[in-house]
Amino acid sequence: MQQGYLLASAGLPVVHLRFSAQPLRSFSMTQTLTQRLANPTRFMELSASVLPWVAGAAALVIGYGLYLSFFVAPPDYLQGETARIMFIHVPCAWLSMAVYAIIAMSSFGLLVFRHPLADVSAKAAVPLGAAFTFLALVTGSLWGRPTWGTYWVWDARLTSVLILFFLYLGLMALRSSIEDEALASKLTAILALVGIVMLPIIKFSVNFGNTLHQPASVIRAGGPTIDTALLVPLLVMAVGFTLMFVAMHLKAMRNEIMRRRVKALQLAEVERAQASQLAAAE
Amino acid sequence: MDLGLDLGPHASFIWAAYGVVTVVIGAMIAWLILDGREQERRLADFAARGVKRRSASRA
Amino acid sequence: MSAFLALLSRDLRLAVRQGGALGTALGFYMLVVTLLPLGLGADLNLLSRIAPGVLWIALLLAALLSLGRVFSSDYEDGTLDVLATGRLPMELVVGAKALAHWISTGIPLALMAPVLGLLLNLELSAYPLLFGTMLAGTPAISFIGAVGAALTLRAYRGGLLIALLVLPLYVPTLIFGMAAINGLLGASGTMSAFLILIALSLASVVLCPLAAAAALRLQMQ
Numbered sequence: 001m002q003q004g005y006l007l008a009s010a011g012l013p014v015v016h017l018r019f020s021a022q023p024l025r026s027f028s029m030t031q032t033l034t035q036r037l038a039n040p041t042r043f044m045e046l047s048a049s050v051l052p053w054v055a056g057a058a059a060l061v062i063g064y065g066l067y068l069s070f071f072v073a074p075p076d077y078l079q080g081e082t083a084r085i086m087f088i089h090v091p092c093a094w095l096s097m098a099v100y101a102i103i104a105m106s107s108f109g110l111l112v113f114r115h116p117l118a119d120v121s122a123k124a125a126v127p128l129g130a131a132f133t134f135l136a137l138v139t140g141s142l143w144g145r146p147t148w149g150t151y152w153v154w155d156a157r158l159t160s161v162l163i164l165f166f167l168y169l170g171l172m173a174l175r176s177s178i179e180d181e182a183l184a185s186k187l188t189a190i191l192a193l194v195g196i197v198m199l200p201i202i203k204f205s206v207n208f209g210n211t212l213h214q215p216a217s218v219i220r221a222g223g224p225t226i227d228t229a230l231l232v233p234l235l236v237m238a239v240g241f242t243l244m245f246v247a248m249h250l251k252a253m254r255n256e257i258m259r260r261r262v263k264a265l266q267l268a269e270v271e272r273a274q275a276s277q278l279a280a281a282e
Numbered sequence: 283m284d285l286g287l288d289l290g291p292h293a294s295f296i297w298a299a300y301g302v303v304t305v306v307i308g309a310m311i312a313w314l315i316l317d318g319r320e321q322e323r324r325l326a327d328f329a330a331r332g333v334k335r336r337s338a339s340r341a
Numbered sequence: 342m343s344a345f346l347a348l349l350s351r352d353l354r355l356a357v358r359q360g361g362a363l364g365t366a367l368g369f370y371m372l373v374v375t376l377l378p379l380g381l382g383a384d385l386n387l388l389s390r391i392a393p394g395v396l397w398i399a400l401l402l403a404a405l406l407s408l409g410r411v412f413s414s415d416y417e418d419g420t421l422d423v424l425a426t427g428r429l430p431m432e433l434v435v436g437a438k439a440l441a442h443w444i445s446t447g448i449p450l451a452l453m454a455p456v457l458g459l460l461l462n463l464e465l466s467a468y469p470l471l472f473g474t475m476l477a478g479t480p481a482i483s484f485i486g487a488v489g490a491a492l493t494l495r496a497y498r499g500g501l502l503i504a505l506l507v508l509p510l511y512v513p514t515l516i517f518g519m520a521a522i523n524g525l526l527g528a529s530g531t532m533s534a535f536l537i538l539i540a541l542s543l544a545s546v547v548l549c550p551l552a553a554a555a556a557l558r559l560q561m562q
Contacts, residue, residue, distance in 0.1 A: 081290040085299045092303070111555075131310055135303050142299040146292040166509040173505050177496040186559050187492050191506065194488060194552050198510050201541070205513035208520060208534070244307070251314045258321035265328045272333075 099129030107189035447479030
């Protein structure tokens with residue numbers, strides 16, 4: 001308890017000592033490396049100086065991307081103006097997958113290397129990833145209505161993104177329904193890793209099922225190779241959205257670290273009050 | 283929406299898509315900023331009352 | 342190995358003795374299949390066309406019902422702690438319990454499916470296929486479900502949570518189960534989906550105990 005408390009008070013999750021029953025062989029080596037790179041205090045200093053620059057860059061790039069996509073990019077010769085939805089839809093779809101990969105890597109870092117920031121990173125990324133997945137679904141469906149004539153088709157790609165969204169929901173639900181935060185982190189990390197193993201299988205199965213059930217009505221996705229006039233704005237927007245995610249993730253991690261410090265301080269205060277009560281009683 | 287843009291017959295879908303993205307991302311950014319302020323306020327509150335984390339005395 | 346078999350037979354005997362879980366699952370299975378024609382209309386052609394899918398989905402839901410109990414009763418009375426300190430590795434404990442769940446719930450549900458097929462006007466020729474694909478697919482359902490049960494052991498609102506975590510992971514099993522029936526029934530009579538379904542079950546038998554055991558160990562400490 002005492003040791004766990006010490007770590008908690010350093011703003012770290014209490015996990016690290018309580019679960020050190022199965023020590024890793026390379027523990028001492030990784031420890032020095034991670035301590036240098038991942039000390040939360042160091043992270044707070046570093047992120048504070050980096051965050052404004054990333055956020056500013058994201059705003060600039062997205063602004064330029066919006067200008068390109070509305071005023072420079074020509075209407076697509078097949079889909080007309082509706083193709084402009086692509087410039088926000090594709091970045092959201094890209095982030096929905098990239099963020100899950102980040103969550104899986106962070107979960108691996110937590111379970112295997114007990115990286116002090118890994119859990120903070122995973123916890124901060126999940127709601128962001130869920131939001132981008134939601135946006136990818138909504139913009140996709142708004143794009144589908146004028147082009148396919150329906151808001152939703154059980155196309156392989158759409159279906160697998162929908163299931164990805166459910167995986168995000170599962171991660172949030174599991175974490176929120178376990179009271180012990182350190183335990184919740186580790187169990188959520190296991191679920192994230194199970195998810196990353198299952199995702200390719202889900203993708204494969206959905207593709208397989210589709211070739212059997214669906215007539216070739218939807219195999220237009222992507223269509224003919226994209227013209228550079230459309231590709232450049234798309235890439236600019238993708239870079240902008242990625243920068244924006246990095247800024248949001250950094251901010252969410254900072255918030256989470258501060259939240260843990262507040263919690264540690266509350267604990268310290270309660271403990272002190274109890275100690276003084278005991279002293280007064282004697 | 284008069285920005286000198288003619289987005290054709292499906293303009294409402296385009297505006298709806300961009301609108302949803304703006305609203306959701308705006309909400310996330312607002313939540314991040316407000317949440318950050320709240321945590322900073324609580325930390326400052328503790329500092330004002332002189333409650334310290336143990337590691338602070340170690341450093 | 343003997344410890345594994347002992348645990349397996351203990352769980353099976355418990356399942357037989359407290360038959361409630363199996364009865365509930367079978368009853369639930371029957372009810373879902375009964376409700377669907379009431380909701381969709383009693384068009385026999387439509388029913389026979391969608392019957393395999395209905396039976397598969399109802400089976401998933403019915404198996405889910407009994408999954409929450411795979412570990413929780415043993416966790417509550419301390420048996421799981423004893424098992425955790427025993428000689429048998431946690432992975433094999435999970436394996437024995439998931440296997441017991443498959444034998445005590447998965448197989449009866451698969452056996453029941455052709456009977457329910459009568460209600461849905463399913464062609465008689467499809468019965469062996471339906472039963473075969475379900476027999477091949479239900480191990481995946483039990484073993485993937487065991488991961489969900491292990492993860493939600495100490496969670497409140499366990500039952501609903503398990504459904505949210507596990508149902509997305511059942512998608513490949515469902516799709517390949519259906520594709521196997523369609524492939525074998527179709528003119529070409531292709532086996533590929535059936536073989537993939539078997540591979541899926543075997544892979545989950547090997548991999549899922551690793552994840553479930555890791556989750557259980559974290560909660561035993």
